[in-house]
Amino acid sequence: MNWHGIGAIYRFEMARWKRTLWQSLITPVITTALYFVVFGTALGSRMSTMDGVSFGSFIVPGLTLLSVFMQSIFNASFGIYFPKFTGTIYELLSAPLSSFEAVLAYVGAAVTKSVLLAAVTLITATLFVHVELDHPLAMIFFLVGISSGFCLFGFAIGIWAKNFEQLQIIPMLFITPLTFLGGAFYSVKTLAEPWRTLTMFNPIVHLISGFRWSFYSVADVPVWSSVAVMLGLNALCLAVIAWMFRTGYRLKQ
Amino acid sequence: MSEPILSIRGLTKEYAGGVKALNAVDLDIRKGEIFALLGPNGAGKTTLINITCGIVSPSGGEILVEGRNWQTAFREARTRIGLVPQELTTDAFETVWSTVSFSRGLFGRPRDPKRIEDLLKRLSLWDKRKSMMMQLSGGMKRRVMIAKALSHDPDILFLDEPSAGVDVELRRDMWEMVRKLRDDGVTIILTTHYIEEAEEMADRVGVISKGQLIAVDDKASLMAKMGKKTLKISLNDPLDTVPDALAQWDVALEDRGNVLCYSFDAHAERTGIASLMSALSASGISYNDLSTHQSSLEDIFVELVHSGGKTL
Numbered sequence: 001m002n003w004h005g006i007g008a009i010y011r012f013e014m015a016r017w018k019r020t021l022w023q024s025l026i027t028p029v030i031t032t033a034l035y036f037v038v039f040g041t042a043l044g045s046r047m048s049t050m051d052g053v054s055f056g057s058f059i060v061p062g063l064t065l066l067s068v069f070m071q072s073i074f075n076a077s078f079g080i081y082f083p084k085f086t087g088t089i090y091e092l093l094s095a096p097l098s099s100f101e102a103v104l105a106y107v108g109a110a111v112t113k114s115v116l117l118a119a120v121t122l123i124t125a126t127l128f129v130h131v132e133l134d135h136p137l138a139m140i141f142f143l144v145g146i147s148s149g150f151c152l153f154g155f156a157i158g159i160w161a162k163n164f165e166q167l168q169i170i171p172m173l174f175i176t177p178l179t180f181l182g183g184a185f186y187s188v189k190t191l192a193e194p195w196r197t198l199t200m201f202n203p204i205v206h207l208i209s210g211f212r213w214s215f216y217s218v219a220d221v222p223v224w225s226s227v228a229v230m231l232g233l234n235a236l237c238l239a240v241i242a243w244m245f246r247t248g249y250r251l252k253q
Numbered sequence: 254m255s256e257p258i259l260s261i262r263g264l265t266k267e268y269a270g271g272v273k274a275l276n277a278v279d280l281d282i283r284k285g286e287i288f289a290l291l292g293p294n295g296a297g298k299t300t301l302i303n304i305t306c307g308i309v310s311p312s313g314g315e316i317l318v319e320g321r322n323w324q325t326a327f328r329e330a331r332t333r334i335g336l337v338p339q340e341l342t343t344d345a346f347e348t349v350w351s352t353v354s355f356s357r358g359l360f361g362r363p364r365d366p367k368r369i370e371d372l373l374k375r376l377s378l379w380d381k382r383k384s385m386m387m388q389l390s391g392g393m394k395r396r397v398m399i400a401k402a403l404s405h406d407p408d409i410l411f412l413d414e415p416s417a418g419v420d421v422e423l424r425r426d427m428w429e430m431v432r433k434l435r436d437d438g439v440t441i442i443l444t445t446h447y448i449e450e451a452e453e454m455a456d457r458v459g460v461i462s463k464g465q466l467i468a469v470d471d472k473a474s475l476m477a478k479m480g481k482k483t484l485k486i487s488l489n490d491p492l493d494t495v496p497d498a499l500a501q502w503d504v505a506l507e508d509r510g511n512v513l514c515y516s517f518d519a520h521a522e523r524t525g526i527a528s529l530m531s532a533l534s535a536s537g538i539s540y541n542d543l544s545t546h547q548s549s550l551e552d553i554f555v556e557l558v559h560s561g562g563k564t565l
Contacts, residue, residue: 004359008354008358011358012351086342086343087338093306094308096327096331097359097361253309
């Protein structure tokens, strides 16, 4: 293993994150905090509980994950796309670094950023609403696993993208709507058929449900299903990235 | 000849769309030499370098780095190779220090601030170590690219058009640095458009055209084989045509008949100069000046490329 190479990329990515802290940490935290203020504090007191949890508390895991999804994709995709855009990718391709090591470094840094973002967001949430954490180890497991899945997804998007528009299009056009419709603000149990069944095909429902279960022990789907979707997302993205590196897809001529 | 440090066998590259950039190129690079790869734009120089460095996938052939396949033993091969690409591709917001340190780590070397300091001082970059890349001039960026390529102490250094866009002074400095690197045991392969650069520095020269290597030789022997000398005789009275008495020599008239040019092989046993001068006297052609001109590597390069190597 080229640990020095992995470390160099990891430090490089973290340094880039520190340079853009307003954009990559503070802005998403403030945006999410506004949701807590509006839906948690202002409107939450007038709304009924969800699965026995106050509305303000109920939305905390989903909104935290919304931030994590977006930033995981943006951070990981930008990390690999920018060297492609500037041409500095030549150095990565000519380095004694395997594709696994490159992914470990870029995705490792992106996961770190996402976990830090989630931690700051959750701490901020406690300033506005009551947050419980019934299963802390499960929460860490879900947070790292989900972050890793979306960072891998973002990394694949970064390799696939030919321009900055393509870099933004998947998170904005697909991930945000799927998250809003994936139970971030409500329990899918409250939906009427056939929407309730249809919603189950949205993988984000399973991810939010599992993450929320680790906080309040309430879930829309069985916990094993959440774990399976999370592991499946990681496996699928890894397989796609492995294929991209093996064939040199949009990396090598 | 000792075992080549780099051995290229049957290297072929056909890009999507059918453009054949390299056609079964065979090339051995000797340890410790400066090898200049010359060729017109689109000849395949950069493709050859990029395949060797792992940036472009080959369509066929293989490369051995000290006898080991560059793909199966990619870690060893790449650790030993440094590349200064043609384009000034840098991270605009990184400082000189951080980008050079990054390259060292990326190529598997542990952090070594002293080594980076020495390198930056050697390349006259020490004062700029805290500057962001976007604040540097083109010449300075070129130096940083070299520092990045040298940061992991490679045995083989590829310089793809190192003098592109740099001023004369910096070019001279760079030549000096390349010579020093060679003295330190680094094997250097450079591509250049400046034939003067190859003539000045290279031990051996390869000429590539349309994806084929059409000549590889020691610079001195290539110039001896291909080089011609021209004797220019300034006449007192201009001639309209070459007199029949001089037909047996390879002579031509220039400057509206005021100069008689004789091309000869400088390494031939008999150059024919003495007999030509006698023939001139016998024909009553008087002259007031004589000068000789040695063909340069540039002349040879142009002739080779135009003939597709057939003149060798």
